[in-house]
Amino acid sequence: SQQGEEDPQALSIQEGENATMNCSYKTSINNLQWYRQNSGRGLVHLILIRSNEREKHSGRLRVTLDTSKKSSSLLITASRAADTASYFCATRSFGNEKLTFGTGTRLTIIP
Amino acid sequence: DTGVSQNPRHKITKRGQNVTFRCDPISEHNRLYWYRQTLGQGPEFLTYFQNEAQLEKSRLLSDRFSAERPKGSFSTLEIQRTEQGDSAMYLCASSDLRKSSYNEQFFGPGTRLTVL
Numbered sequence: 001s002q003q004g005e006e007d008p009q010a011l012s013i014q015e016g017e018n019a020t021m022n023c024s025y026k027t028s029i030n031n032l033q034w035y036r037q038n039s040g041r042g043l044v045h046l047i048l049i050r051s052n053e054r055e056k057h058s059g060r061l062r063v064t065l066d067t068s069k070k071s072s073s074l075l076i077t078a079s080r081a082a083d084t085a086s087y088f089c090a091t092r093s094f095g096n097e098k099l100t101f102g103t104g105t106r107l108t109i110i111p
Numbered sequence: 112d113t114g115v116s117q118n119p120r121h122k123i124t125k126r127g128q129n130v131t132f133r134c135d136p137i138s139e140h141n142r143l144y145w146y147r148q149t150l151g152q153g154p155e156f157l158t159y160f161q162n163e164a165q166l167e168k169s170r171l172l173s174d175r176f177s178a179e180r181p182k183g184s185f186s187t188l189e190i191q192r193t194e195q196g197d198s199a200m201y202l203c204a205s206s207d208l209r210k211s212s213y214n215e216q217f218f219g220p221g222t223r224l225t226v227l
Contacts, residue, residue, distance in 0.1 A: 031214055042115070042202065042218040043154070088153045092214060098144070098167065099216060101153030 004070075004102045006089060012108040019076045021105040023089030024069075030094045032065055034074050037086045037104075046074075046087075076107075084109045113137075115219035117203050123225045124193055131189045132222045136205030143186050144216060145178055146202040147171065154202055160186060161208065193226045200224075 004025035013019055025032070031050045035043040049056045049065045049072065056063045062075040076083055086106050090099040116135045124130050136143050141162050146154035157176070158168045162183040172178075175193075180186040190197055200223050204216040 033214065035218075042220045043204075045215045045217070048214055090153075097142070097159055098156040098169075099146075099154075100156065101146075103151075104153050 004089065004091070004100075006087070006102045006105045008105060009103070010106040010108070012110060013079060015079055015081055015109050015111050017079055019079050019083070019107055019109075021074050021087055021107070023072045023074070023102050025072075025089070025091050025100075025102070026070065027091075027093055029067070029091045030096075031092050032063075032072050033090045033092070033099065034061075034063060034072075035088045035090060035101075037088065039085075043088070079107075079109045081109050081111050083107060115203055115205055115217050117201075117219040117222050119222060120220060121223045121225075123227065125227050126195060127192055129189065129191045130193055130224060131187055132201055132203075132224075134186045134188070134203030134219060136184070136186070136203070137207075137217055140205035140207045140217070141183070142206045142208055142213075143180055144204040144206075145186070145188055146204065148200040148202055148221070149198075157188075190224075193224075195226045198224055198226045 007022045033048045034046045037043045047058045049063045060077045065072045086104045088104045089102045118133045144159040145157040148154040158178050160180040163180050175191045178188045200221040202221045204218045206216045
């Protein structure tokens with residue numbers, strides 16, 4: 001079963017704009033990760049944020065985590081055509097090694 | 112480091128046939144995971160191995176499914192008596208428990224199964 005949901009399900013923006021996608025989850029977590037999936041390719045790990053962290057940056061990516069609301073957001077700044085992909089959040093609970101993925105956001109960057 | 116590889120990339124089979132998929136993880140990664148992804152959904156966990164030991168199986172893994180990792184390197188996932196509902200992308204991932212980045216799972220390109 002899916003742990004949570006991503007919002008929006010689909011997002012189209014102009015190249016150069018910022019893209020924000022949100023993830024909600026249901027149970028307590030050890031960490032939350034974001035993955036990208038391009039058409040025809042496997043999932044690629046983007047960034048991980050631990051349950052005791054509130055914000056993390058990596059290049060053009062910024063992730064926030066609000067454990068009280070059981071939600072996270074991923075911000076991609078200065079979007080590029082190559083950012084076109086599906087983005088998934090995935091959570092790992094304490095004492096559990098599996099990742100539980102959300103339903104994904106389909107991001108399209110318009111050149 | 113050649114990444115996680117999966118074979119075959121595509122498999123078309125008739126209902127009732129058995130199929131077997133193979134996953135080769137990143138060399139010396141001690142954890143190996145199988146997930147299933149259907150169209151428009153995120154991956155769903157099936158099972159994982161630490162070395163050759165299968166440590167967890169999802170309830171999604173019915174008795175028609177079996178996974179092995181006999182020597183703690185490559186793994187196989189077999190589906191017996193396939194059903195149309197088994198049509199999906201089967202993803203394999205690996206990670207290294209000994210590294211600080213062990214939470215990061217490296218995914219293969221997947222095997223797309225179509226059951227006619």
